[in-house]
Amino acid sequence: MAASSSLDWKSRADKLLQRWESLQEKGRGDVVLLKVSTTLQSLNDIISKDIQNCDNSSCLHLYSQAILDITFFEENQLVDEEFPGDDSLQKVRELIQMLLEPENLLEECKLHKQDMVLDVDVQECLRWRRGALLYMYCHTVGERESWLLRDQRTFHQCLEDGVYYLLKMLHTRNPIHLNDGVSVQDVNTATLLAKGIFSDIHVLALMYCGEMCSWAVMYCTEVVQTSEIGPNSETRNKILNFREVGENVLETYVGVCEGPLSGQGWNTDNAKKILQYLKKDRI
Incomplete structure (x- = not known):
């Protein structure tokens, strides 16, 4: 099996699409969610051209951007509602796990000696968003x-x-x-x-x-x-x-x-x- 296929970009893209669809009822017409739709379409275009040998770095960049935007939308909902309910911490942890995924993929590729690059701006943003989300949660609670x-x-x-x-x-x-x-x-x-x-x-x-x-x-x-x-x-x-x-x-x-x-x-x-x-x- 080719290296790109082992990362199963199609499955990852499908999961993000399902999450995006679940947010449409609350955020239909939202600029951020519209951006996610465009990003996921670009990701699927790369995957469909050559599912076995698609460019890992390009896929990771688009995948990361989709995650950043989806979690941004969900995070804003939590902050605006002041982290309501007993399950708010679980939602925070779920978003953090999503924001960890791109860097986890990068480490996985390094372990298997596969080439993949994550832009420093994106990496920095992923880390900032995790820390800032926990700051907002702790401050609010x-x-x-x-x-x-x-x-x-x-x-x-x-x-x-x-x-x-x-x-x-x-x-x-x-x-x-x-x-x-x-x-x-x-x-x-x-x-x-x-x-x-x-x-x-x-x-x-x-x-x-x-x-x-x-x-x-x-x-x-x-x-x-x-x-x-x-x-x-x-x-x-x-x-x-x-x-x-x-x-x-x-x-x-x-x-x-x-x-x-x-x-x-x-x-x-x-x-x-x-x-x-x-x-x-x-x-």
């Missing part, structure tokens, strides 16, 4: 429960996963320095690139990450970390020091917002308050 959490362990796991995904997103690209043969006329831009800050989303990720770390320190004090924490194999065995990580990302956030991004509307008041809290009573 925390506020709703007035931070008197009924299940600290589950909340702690969500925070750990979210921080881990945001850190992965922030390290998707390597920092760029002037001595790397890159010429940048603007000093502020050079400073940002050297710190690995390539867009506003990177700045926002620093703040989200810092806030999630502070919530873990403030509200999950009774949770004892172990070497296996939850079902997510990607974050298993990756124990985080929330206080240390929070300090690092928030110091970077304050530094860039009051430095090269000064005057561009980024507020550092909350970040400084959190930093003060994280640094006090350090063990």
Whole structure:
């Protein structure tokens, strides 16, 4: 069997199509869902031309884009409805598993020595979306429960996963320095690139990450970390020091917002308050 066929793109495309069809009742005419339809059609066109030897990288790119758009639509519904019902966390986990699938496929191909490439922009977006979704869930649930959490362990796991995904997103690209043969006329831009800050989303990720770390320190004090924490194999065995990580990302956030991004509307008041809290009573 050919390498492309072993990935069964037809089956994967069909599953996404079924999910897209199930969303039509609520989102008929939605721009994002219309975009998904076009993307899936392009994916099927590639598959139908040569199902045995279709281009893995092209298929992965279209497959990833369809996943990003479908999950974006569903995520917006959850956020707008403030994660209603007892099954909202299960829905969040389901969306995260979908957002993990493209990178899992990439790793699978590497193990079998098959050629497949995932654009760095897409990879970065997949990681950002996983972290941001967990941030929104934790923020919404925390506020709703007035931070008197009924299940600290589950909340702690969500925070750990979210921080881990945001850190992965922030390290998707390597920092760029002037001595790397890159010429940048603007000093502020050079400073940002050297710190690995390539867009506003990177700045926002620093703040989200810092806030999630502070919530873990403030509200999950009774949770004892172990070497296996939850079902997510990607974050298993990756124990985080929330206080240390929070300090690092928030110091970077304050530094860039009051430095090269000064005057561009980024507020550092909350970040400084959190930093003060994280640094006090350090063990």
